[in-house]
Amino acid sequence: MIHVIGIGAGDPEQLTVRAARVIGRTDVFFLVDKGSAKSQLNEVREGILAEHASGAHRVVVVRDPDRDRTAATPGYAPAVGDWRSRRADAFERVIGEELADGQSGAFLVWGDPALYDSTLAVLEEVHARGAVAFDWAVEPGISSVSTLAARHRTGLNQVGRPVQITTGRRIADGGLPAGVDDVVVMLDAHQGFTALTGLGLHIYWGAYLGTEDEILVEGLLDEDLALRISEVRAQARARKGWIMDTYLLRRPAAR
Ligand SMILES: C[S@@+](CC[C@H](N)C(=O)[O-])C[C@H]1O[C@@H](n2cnc3c(N)ncnc32)[C@H](O)[C@@H]1O
Numbered sequence: 001m002i003h004v005i006g007i008g009a010g011d012p013e014q015l016t017v018r019a020a021r022v023i024g025r026t027d028v029f030f031l032v033d034k035g036s037a038k039s040q041l042n043e044v045r046e047g048i049l050a051e052h053a054s055g056a057h058r059v060v061v062v063r064d065p066d067r068d069r070t071a072a073t074p075g076y077a078p079a080v081g082d083w084r085s086r087r088a089d090a091f092e093r094v095i096g097e098e099l100a101d102g103q104s105g106a107f108l109v110w111g112d113p114a115l116y117d118s119t120l121a122v123l124e125e126v127h128a129r130g131a132v133a134f135d136w137a138v139e140p141g142i143s144s145v146s147t148l149a150a151r152h153r154t155g156l157n158q159v160g161r162p163v164q165i166t167t168g169r170r171i172a173d174g175g176l177p178a179g180v181d182d183v184v185v186m187l188d189a190h191q192g193f194t195a196l197t198g199l200g201l202h203i204y205w206g207a208y209l210g211t212e213d214e215i216l217v218e219g220l221l222d223e224d225l226a227l228r229i230s231e232v233r234a235q236a237r238a239r240k241g242w243i244m245d246t247y248l249l250r251r252p253a254a255r
Helices: 016-027 036-051 073-098 117-131 143-150 169-175 192-198 223-240
Strands: 002-006 026-034 060-061 105-109 136-139 163-165 183-187 202-207 215-220 247-251
Touching: 002 016, 002 117, 016 036, 016 105, 016 136, 026 036, 026 073, 036 105, 060 073, 073 105, 073 117, 105 117, 117 136, 143 183, 143 202, 143 247, 163 169, 169 183, 169 192, 192 223, 192 247, 202 223, 215 223
Parallel strands: 002 105, 002 136, 026 060, 026 105, 163 183
Antiparallel strands: 183 247, 202 215, 202 247
């Protein structure tokens, strides 16, 4: 059995009791290595293993294939597809080679595996290829989106209204989606909110949520606030070498 375990968005205490139990019963952990800038993320994973895994567990590092991040938007999907199938090659190899009969393996996934994470899609691809036989199960985790809402002490939706979760790339290409009052933006390397000032939107922004470096900014999204968030973001990124941020944009009409 392969467990795909959501570990929360940075605070090890976000791990569910159930996930901690599954970790305690797992034989082999597959740690996907995304390079040094993100090694702090693996430090969180290692801390969780030190606390909850059995003394007999093993860790197998899976080198993440390089990804073409230079692809312009039209080429983005094929670039991801190619990277995903190379990642499937790596998963197939470790599942086939590193688990003895009857042993269980696990992937520790940041936040919740259901949200902007490729582990489940990659495992499906490996399973469909049929070269290695395995079953898999998912343990939900607390996402960065849940953490953002909690830290700002707000809900994600307004009464009876929809909420959309999308990417910075989509916001940059198409602006704010129509018909939605609340939009959560993830994976935004280019601060798409800076192009959305003057619309009377309210922004709830958070970086390094759930960690000791957590930064929160909230307010009416005018040029001053957009500039302030950009500056705070740039300084934090320079200090730590990487950043993960998420924000909620709320339309005023429904407020
Ligand atoms: C590949 S997605 C993974 C999302 C993850 N599965 C989840 O449930 O939060 C990475 C994006 O999640 C967001 N993110 C993840 N952890 C975060 C954190 N601790 N603080 C702020 N944003 C975070 C950022 O938008 C980042 O670009």
